[in-house]
Amino acid sequence: MTALIIEQLLNGLQLGVLLFLIAAGLTLIFGVMDFINLSHGSLFMLGAYFAVLFQELTGSFFLAVSLAGLCACVVGLVFELLLVRRLYHRSHLDHVLVTYALILVANESVALLWGATPIFSGLPDELSSLVTLPFGISYPVYRLLVITVGIAVAALLFYLVKYTRVGMRVRAGASSRTIVSVMGVNISLLFTLVFSFGAFLAGLAGALAGPLLSVQPGMGETVLILSFVVVVIGGLGSIKGALLAAIIVGLIDTMGRAFLRDFLSAFLSARVASEAGPALASMLVYILMALILFFRPEGLLPMQKRS
Structure with missing residues (x-):
C-alpha cells in the first residue's frame, strides 16, 4: 500500500509540473498584459504535434522537444x-471571443495537416524503461524526467523573474504598467x-506530455481548464502561486482518482x-477552487495589485 501511495504521489507531482508549465505562461500573460488567452491550450497542442513531427525528421527525442517549444514560441x-x-x-470579452476563435x-x-486520428508519440528505448525506487517501486524513467525538467524550468523561471533585468521589468509591469x-x-x-515566452512554456509542456497522452485535435482544452x-x-499573475497551486491540483486530482472510490467504499x-x-x-479540484474563491478570492499567493 505504501508503494502504491508513493507511486501516485509521483504521478500527481508529474501532473503538477506539467500544469505549472502551462499555467506559468497564462499567469505571466495575465499579470503583465491583463490579457485573457484561451488559445494557450492550442499552443500546448501544437507543441505535442511539433514534437511528433521533429522526432520523425531528426530521430532525436530531446531535439524534437526543444524544437517543438521553439516552434510554439x-x-x-x-x-x-x-x-x-x-x-x-479592448475588453476581456473581446479577448475571450478572439482567442476562442483561435482555438477553432x-x-x-x-x-x-495531421488528420483527426490520435497519434501516439514514441519514446527512445532508454526512456521507456523502469527504474527501481525505494520500497520496491518500479517507476517509468520518462515520468521522472518530466518531473525533473518541470522543476528545473520552475527554478530557472524564478531566477529570471527575480534576478534579471528583464525579470525586474516584468515584475514592474505586473504591478504598475504606467510607471514602467x-x-x-x-x-x-x-x-x-x-507572450512568446508563455507560448514556449506551453509548447514545451505539450511536447513533454505527448508520450503520456494521445496527440489529437482538441487535446489542449482539458489541460487549459x-x-x-x-x-x-x-x-x-503569481508565479509562486502557480507552482504551489499546480502541485496541489496535480496531487488532489491524481490521489482522488486513485483512492477516493476505495475510501468511499x-x-x-x-x-x-x-x-x-x-x-x-x-x-x-473544482470544489477546491470554489472554496479558495469563497475564503480567499485573491488566491493563495496573489501578486501585488496593479496600479
Whole structure:
C-alpha cells in the first residue's frame, strides 16, 4: 500500500509540473498584459504535434522537444504581432471571443495537416524503461524526467523573474504598467517577449506530455481548464502561486482518482462507491477552487495589485 501511495504521489507531482508549465505562461500573460488567452491550450497542442513531427525528421527525442517549444514560441510571436496586440485596450470579452476563435482555427488546422486520428508519440528505448525506487517501486524513467525538467524550468523561471533585468521589468509591469512606461521601457516589446515566452512554456509542456497522452485535435482544452483552475487558486499573475497551486491540483486530482472510490467504499455500498467515487474525484479540484474563491478570492499567493 505504501508503494502504491508513493507511486501516485509521483504521478500527481508529474501532473503538477506539467500544469505549472502551462499555467506559468497564462499567469505571466495575465499579470503583465491583463490579457485573457484561451488559445494557450492550442499552443500546448501544437507543441505535442511539433514534437511528433521533429522526432520523425531528426530521430532525436530531446531535439524534437526543444524544437517543438521553439516552434510554439514562434507561433505565439506571430499571434501577438498580428492579432493579440490589437486587443490590449479592448475588453476581456473581446479577448475571450478572439482567442476562442483561435482555438477553432488551431484544431481545424492540425486536423487538416495531421488528420483527426490520435497519434501516439514514441519514446527512445532508454526512456521507456523502469527504474527501481525505494520500497520496491518500479517507476517509468520518462515520468521522472518530466518531473525533473518541470522543476528545473520552475527554478530557472524564478531566477529570471527575480534576478534579471528583464525579470525586474516584468515584475514592474505586473504591478504598475504606467510607471514602467514613464521610465522609458518599451511596453510593446515587453508584451511580445512575455507572450512568446508563455507560448514556449506551453509548447514545451505539450511536447513533454505527448508520450503520456494521445496527440489529437482538441487535446489542449482539458489541460487549459485545469490550468485556469491553477491560475485562480494560485493568484492571478503569481508565479509562486502557480507552482504551489499546480502541485496541489496535480496531487488532489491524481490521489482522488486513485483512492477516493476505495475510501468511499468504507462508508457506502460497493455499488454506490463505484458510481460516486469517479464522479466526485473529477470534481475535487473544482470544489477546491470554489472554496479558495469563497475564503480567499485573491488566491493563495496573489501578486501585488496593479496600479
